[in-house]
Amino acid sequence: MVDHHRRVVGDQWPVLAPDTAWARRREDYAAWLAEGSGFILVAHDQAGIPIGYLACRLVSAGATFDLGEVRGDVDSLVTAERARGRGVGTALLNACRDELKRRGVRYWSIGVVEANTRAVELYQRLGFRPFIRSLLGEINGSDEDV
Numbered sequence: 001m002v003d004h005h006r007r008v009v010g011d012q013w014p015v016l017a018p019d020t021a022w023a024r025r026r027e028d029y030a031a032w033l034a035e036g037s038g039f040i041l042v043a044h045d046q047a048g049i050p051i052g053y054l055a056c057r058l059v060s061a062g063a064t065f066d067l068g069e070v071r072g073d074v075d076s077l078v079t080a081e082r083a084r085g086r087g088v089g090t091a092l093l094n095a096c097r098d099e100l101k102r103r104g105v106r107y108w109s110i111g112v113v114e115a116n117t118r119a120v121e122l123y124q125r126l127g128f129r130p131f132i133r134s135l136l137g138e139i140n141g142s143d144e145d146v
Contacts (some may be wrong), residue, residue, distance in 0.1 A: 010042070013113075013136070014115040016072070020083070024099065025055075025076065028075070029055055032055075032057045033122050033145065035059055035083075037058050037073075038055060038056060038057035038058065039055075039056055039099060040054065040055050040056075041053060041054045041092055041095050041096060041099070042051060042081075043054075043079075043088050043091060043092055045083070050080075051079065051080045051088055052078055052080060052083060052092055053076070053092070053098050054074060054076065054077050054078075054079075054087040054092040054093065054095075055074075055075045055076040055078075056072050056073065056074050056075065056096050056099070056100070056101070056108075056115040057072075057073050057075055058070045058071075058072060058073075058105065059071060059072075059073045060078075061107065066109060067107040068104075068105065070105060071105060071106045071107045071108055071109055072096065072100040072103075072107070072108035072109070073104075073109050073110070073111075074093070074096060074108065074110040074111075075111075077089055077092060077093065077119075079109070089119075089122055090122065092139075093122075093123075094126075095125055096103040096108070097126075098099060108124055109128075109131065110128055111134070
């Protein structure tokens with residue numbers, strides 16, 4: 001996933017080394033699974049080899065919008081390079097939606113790097129639409145007064 005993000009954002013944003021990113025991600029996943037606040041789905045090819053995964057966590061829906069008590073937040077959607085464009089991401093997202101429905105969740109969200117237009121198109125095909133825009137800025141990146 002890290003290499004894919006590096007290709008998508010180029011040198012516009014700093015990207016962690018793969019080992020560092022995976023260590024952090026594993027720690028998060030383990031905590032969510034231990035707390036019962038998340039789940040992971042894995043897609044396999046016909047030989048049983050993993051070709052993708054999705055990690056979803058259940059988070060507070062917040063105090064402003066009537067989204068229910070919790071919403072599902074798709075934290076990670078990863079498809080092996082060799083399996084891209086074959087419906088693996090769509091299948092994982094559909095399975096995630098089914099699991100969230102089973103748990104009584106009414107809304108779900110997913111974050112995406114702006115430059116990842118293929119992912120944006122996939123998510124919009126599955127019913128996601130813009131909701132809250134997140135902007136990122138480097139603290140020491142600008143000398144302009146705020």
